[in-house]
Amino acid sequence: MQRGQMAQKREGDEPKIELFVKASSDAESVGNCPFSQRLFMILWLKEAKFLLTTVDMKRAPDVLKDLAPGSQPPFLVFNDEVKTDINKIEEFLEDKLAPPKYPKLCCRYKESLTAGEDIFRKFSAYIKNPVPALNEVLEKKFLATMVKLNMYFETPLPHELDQNPNASESTRLYLDGDSLTLADCNLLPKLNIVKVVCKVYRKFDITAELKGLKRYLDNAYKRDEFRLSCPKDVEVVSAYQSVVKYLKK
Structure with missing residues (x-):
């Protein structure tokens, strides 16, 4: 499991966000998973401060079993609350990371x-x-x-x-x-x-x-x-x- 800070140090009331995604074969970079990339892009476009953690499923640590038992990456930890459903995570982030602080990403059509x-x-x-x-x-x-x-x-x-x-x-x-x-x-x-x-x-x-x-x-x-x-x-x-x-x- 590799962790990389995707933003500067959180300030004030910034939520604590950690995105767990599938790791590549080298266990360090992002692996082939369109759902992981989907959430990665959303958080980046939201300009949110978050921690990106790549998970090597061949050697998944016990901490993942405690965080999201039975789940596969991607999943999200938002202020210690674990979210595992992709579509619900998208809706949750659009609701929680809302204007004026964060840009809206929903479609007009x-x-x-x-x-x-x-x-x-x-x-x-x-x-x-x-x-x-x-x-x-x-x-x-x-x-x-x-x-x-x-x-x-x-x-x-x-x-x-x-x-x-x-x-x-x-x-x-x-x-x-x-x-x-x-x-x-x-x-x-x-x-x-x-x-x-x-x-x-x-x-x-x-x-x-x-x-x-x-x-x-x-x-x-x-x-x-x-x-x-x-x-x-x-x-x-x-x-x-x-x-x-x-x-x-």
Whole structure:
């Protein structure tokens, strides 16, 4: 278990926050876990002071069994209160770390919350498929979810049309606008895995044809909150090595 301070010393009435995440194979950096990265990003975007603890599950210390018996990382300790449900942690942090001290991360459009929701499931079916004859069908289903998400990024949102009624294409940076939101914290870690795994095991890149999606990822990788919370590519590749099917005929 490795602990690293993600902020300066707490001041005044700052809550005491510790985020426990899955460790990498070297047991020090962040491992391949989109749920861990999701919470990591939320706390970073909230500009909260927190302690990040990586947990090597092969040698999980007894203290974890005392903190969250039966649970797997990620989980959160907030002022000595343990939280283990990912969605509830997100809601809790949005409620407790609220304006004016902390930025709001909720979306203005409900469609942003569900954009890309099928991608990871279709990707998993595609990448884990052991039957060569089914590969083309599964690939098409997976790509269809990418095209659908791309369309969401290319379509102007209402506030963009308010600013320019003649806009035919969106220029926004992220899912819900020009600020990262809870929806991005959920989607981006999954897209990073998709990008890395598909490139290595399927020789597939997100092409320039998916203009909106490519713009989104390019913008996201410029943000420290996303880029620096990503696991190393080698961690992602290694995590999928045992489940990916090579489709040898």
